[in-house]
Amino acid sequence: MRTRVTDMFGIEFPVFAFSHCRDVVAAVSRAGGMGVLGALYFTPEELEIELKWIDDHVDGRPYGVDVVMPASYEGADLDVDSPAELVARLQGMIPQGHRAFVEDLLARHGVPPLDGSDSGKVLLGWTDATARPQVEVALRHPIALLANALGPPPADVVEQAHAKGVKVAALASTPRHAIKQVEVGVDVVVAQGTEAGGHTGEISTMVLIPQVVDAVDVPVLAAGGIGSGRQMAAGMALGAEGVWTGSIWLAVEEADTSETVRQRIIAATSRDTVRSRSWTGKPARLLKNEWTDAWESAESPGTLPMPLQFMLISDALRRIGRSDATELATFPAGQIIGAMNQVKPARQVVFEMVEEYIEAMERLGRITGDG
Amino acid sequence: MRTRVTDMFGIEFPVFAFSHCRDVVAAVSRAGGMGVLGALYFTPEELEIELKWIDDHVDGRPYGVDVVMPASYEGADLDVDSPAELVARLQGMIPQGHRAFVEDLLARHGVPPLDGSDSGKVLLGWTDATARPQVEVALRHPIALLANALGPPPADVVEQAHAKGVKVAALASTPRHAIKQVEVGVDVVVAQGTEAGGHTGEISTMVLIPQVVDAVDVPVLAAGGIGSGRQMAAGMALGAEGVWTGSIWLAVEEADTSETVRQRIIAATSRDTVRSRSWTGKPARLLKNEWTDAWESAESPGTLPMPLQFMLISDALRRIGRSDATELATFPAGQIIGAMNQVKPARQVVFEMVEEYIEAMERLGRITGDG
Structure with a gap:
């Protein structure tokens, strides 16, 4: 070709x-x-x-x-000396109500906390x-x-x-x-x-x-x-x-890919994805499940702008990944997963x-x- | 071919x-x-x-x-003797709050009523x-x-x-x-x-x-x-x-096609459509405008199931079509209207x-x- x-x-x-x-x-x-x-x-x-x-x-x-x-x-205009300072300033911009919503969602699904030694890389690229x-x-x-x-x-x-x-x-x-x-x-x-x-x-x-x-x-x-x-x-x-x-x-x-994710992909139809801001704050197509539904529900505080949303949820995603709460394990996926x-x-x-x-x-x- | x-x-x-x-x-x-x-x-x-x-x-x-x-x-299981009776029974199922929402929306945009002789064909096929x-x-x-x-x-x-x-x-x-x-x-x-x-x-x-x-x-x-x-x-x-x-x-x-609609199509980009239940109660892609936005707004009573939604709005659509409120004039349109x-x-x-x-x-x- x-x-x-x-x-x-x-x-x-x-x-x-x-x-x-x-x-x-x-x-x-x-x-x-x-x-x-x-x-x-x-x-x-x-x-x-x-x-x-x-x-x-x-x-x-x-x-x-x-x-x-x-x-x-969010934060593109902050005057900071280092990525670490940027992270700290951005962390301070995440409302307590959003943190409580995530904790509550995880608690309802029985997702255990991370142990203290396991603090996440919260900003990423x-x-x-x-x-x-x-x-x-x-x-x-x-x-x-x-x-x-x-x-x-x-x-x-x-x-x-x-x-x-x-x-x-x-x-x-x-x-x-x-x-x-x-x-x-x-x-x-x-x-x-x-x-x-x-x-x-x-x-x-x-x-x-x-x-x-x-x-x-x-x-x-x-x-x-x-x-x-x-x-x-x-x-x-x-x-x-x-x-x-x-x-x-x-x-x-x-x-x-984890075995959980692989099984989800194999089982999914092309209708099982949704365009959602619940991952990063910008619209992204994800596997539709109880995680994406929760952010659309009446109790949702709404999503935060990039990069705050991912900072808010990154530890939660890791906790879900290590738990049995596969119903919350979402990930970016296109509609072709229905054919896979x-x-x-x-x-x-x-x-x-x-x-x-x-x-x-x-x-x-x-x-x-x-x- | x-x-x-x-x-x-x-x-x-x-x-x-x-x-x-x-x-x-x-x-x-x-x-x-x-x-x-x-x-x-x-x-x-x-x-x-x-x-x-x-x-x-x-x-x-x-x-x-x-x-x-x-x-x-809705109404598929009603025991009726004629289409006219079906229409009457279905009309009775439209909540007053929905009628008020439509009237209020039209009033805010200065859309005049139909004259009495002009009653619509409210059910269609x-x-x-x-x-x-x-x-x-x-x-x-x-x-x-x-x-x-x-x-x-x-x-x-x-x-x-x-x-x-x-x-x-x-x-x-x-x-x-x-x-x-x-x-x-x-x-x-x-x-x-x-x-x-x-x-x-x-x-x-x-x-x-x-x-x-x-x-x-x-x-x-x-x-x-x-x-x-x-x-x-x-x-x-x-x-x-x-x-x-x-x-x-x-x-x-x-x-x-009316001149208004034609001009809207010519001006539209492919992002100017939206999948909405506001036309018939089932999801349909329409030109996105103040009509479709209104049904997504906080004041919206939500849409009714087919065929009630179209019965609710059919006179409104005709009134809009005859008025200057082109900002409310929606119609079914696919994303290719951006290329037309x-x-x-x-x-x-x-x-x-x-x-x-x-x-x-x-x-x-x-x-x-x-x-």
């Missing part, structure tokens, strides 16, 4: 795989696609270890790193201040792509990446976003429809992709609802030059996607008499 | 055009696609006139009729009792397709249609719906994604179509977010054998769709080196 994207990165198939798991990233890159590691959950020191591992396991194939530098968030050290680590590795979720990356970050020969991508959920991103120098736009897992907009992939393709000159990757070869073919038919996938990798063999009902190696997922893509092309050829 | 659907109906392009406007229906059928008249807003007598007109203007090409026989609605006379009228005409929204049509209606050689289609928003429809004898499933205008489910077209195609043996039409050749190509890549379109016809030259910014003849829309489809195929061929 050949598009501007396969040429840009020297890859065989224009299949980008977003994952927080280094094994998945390396496996997809080795299979001829391009793995992209989500850096969000890692401290700079941890990220260094993950990327070193990928460097050692990717057989020289290109891979990428995805960071979250939101264009807007949700802010410019905390994501920049991740970018610095990433740019010390031979990455081919730096991707940013939640808006155009800062112009100086784009410059730094370009100076190292690293291409920059950004996720867009409207044509206007895409235009802004290209204005700051983004090389690839990931146009992501509302059916995607994680942070997502309102417009569906079917409607969004042609609008973004028509709005910008750089290549566009189709994201949202794409986990099979037919969906890949549809994305390319809409004008994309590659696809960006996420949820499909949650249940592959290599994924370090088998655990396969990542390599096989890539090959089956390409095979089904080719079959779809042959079927389309027969419709117009070219087959 | 050739699929099981073009063979089934003897049409040149597998493009189905849902419209309440007879001119659009006839124009699309004459252009080689298939127009489908939405019968909902017509009394049986009016429908007779519309279909007679189409018979006279379709040059012998096939066309269809779409009715609404919801699988469930939202029930089995009121849709059956429409079916009887439709089956007296040389229609090729009878389509049902909102669930599988009653088995005896399918039988009546088949006895006249008329194929039956039904709209599905989940694979489970599609399976039920095929069990009652439906010949074509219209799998409709959440981005569609009007009554719609939660699953996006990109995610839904492959699931429905895999679930049933009959041909599937892709609906939701489809208004261009690239979107048609995407729908076919997903496994559909044709496309079902709706919103795209709202702004064609032939449409009897020109008024063209229906025939041109069909031809441009097919042309763009062919271009998309050529582009896809070049990606795999077959172009």
Whole structure:
């Protein structure tokens, strides 16, 4: 397969795989696609270890790193000397009523507290201040792509990446976003429809992709609802030059997904997700369950703006993850989880996607008499 | 182009055009696609006139009729002797608080009352009792397709249609719906994604179509977010054998759309729609405006179940339509209204769709080196 994207990165198939798991990233890159590691959950020191591992396991194939530098968030205008001070100031902005709501919800579901030694990493890379050290680590590795979720990356970050020969991508959920991103120098736009897992907009992939393709000159990757070869073919038919996938990798063999989450994914239908602010304060598609329902209930105090919401709930999520309260265990997931009902190696997922893509092309050829 | 659907109906392009406007229906059928008249807003007598007109203007090409026989609605179990009695009984079930909310909303926007002679047709074809006379009228005409929204049509209606050689289609928003429809004898499933205008489910077209195609043996039409050749190509890549379109016809030259609505459509982006129960009581995608906002507001009494909600608001909609309160004038519209910014003849829309489809195929061929 050949598009501007396969040429840009020297890859065989224009299949980008977003994952927080280094094994998945390396496996997809080795299979001829391009793995992209989500850096969000890692401290700079941890990220260094993950990327070193990928460097050692990717057989020289290109891979990428995805960071979250939101264009807007609470506390962006605070005058602080260190990330630690920022965390402390932000902690002080979380209302007591919200903390009580979370504690009460957990108590009702019998979720035990963390022991004292186990205090969480409460901020993560949700802010410019905390994501920049991740970018610095990433740019010390031979990455081919730096991707940013939640808006155009800062112009100086784009410059730094370009100076190292690293291409920059950004996720867009409207044509206007895409235009802004290209204005700051983004090389690839990931146009992501509302059916995607994680942070997502309102417009569906079917409607969004042609609008973004028509709005910008750089290549566009189709994201949202794409986990099979037919969906890949549809994305390319809409004008994309590659696809960006996420949820499909949650249940592959290599994924370090917990058994609880894996079983939930296998059992879920495409109606079992919901766009909710209950994870980070910005709308994100999550597995719909008693957690997401609770934040929509009459008792809900409402969600807090990014990054306060995740700071509020991060210990709670870890407590839930270690408890038997699986009914509260939510996670970012796109609507394609309804079609995921088998655990396969990542390599096989890539090959089956390409095979089904080719079959779809042959079927389309027969419709117009070219087959 | 050739699929099981073009063979089934003897049409040149597998493009189905849902419209309440007879001119659009006839124009699309004459252009080689298939127009489908939405019968909902017509009394049986009016429908007779519309279909007679189409018979006279379709040059012998096939066309269809779409009715609404919801699988469930309020009052379905009432023991009544006539549609008039059903209407009276249902009217009595509308709470006074809801009537007051609507009156107050209209008063705040300066919408004048209807004059007394102008009492509305308050029920329309939202029930089995009121849709059956429409079916009887439709089956007296040389229609090729009878389509049902909102669930599988009653088995005896399918039988009546088949006895006249008329194929039956039904709209599905989940694979489970599609399976039920095929069990009652439906010949074509219209799998409709959440981005569609009007009554719609939660699953996006990109995610839904492959699931429905895999679930049933009959041909599937892709609906939701489809208004261009690239979107048609995407729908076919997903496994559909044709496309079902709706919103795209709202702004064609032939449409009897009011100038207000036409201007709203031209100005709208794809984020200006919302899935709301404020039209009929079941979730439908509408133009998002002060009407839909009001029903989500803190003052809202909540919506009523079908068919009570539309009975409650039908006079209000007519009053708004005749007033200057364009900020309240909502209507069913899909997310593709964001891409609609020109008024063209229906025939041109069909031809441009097919042309763009062919271009998309050529582009896809070049990606795999077959172009």
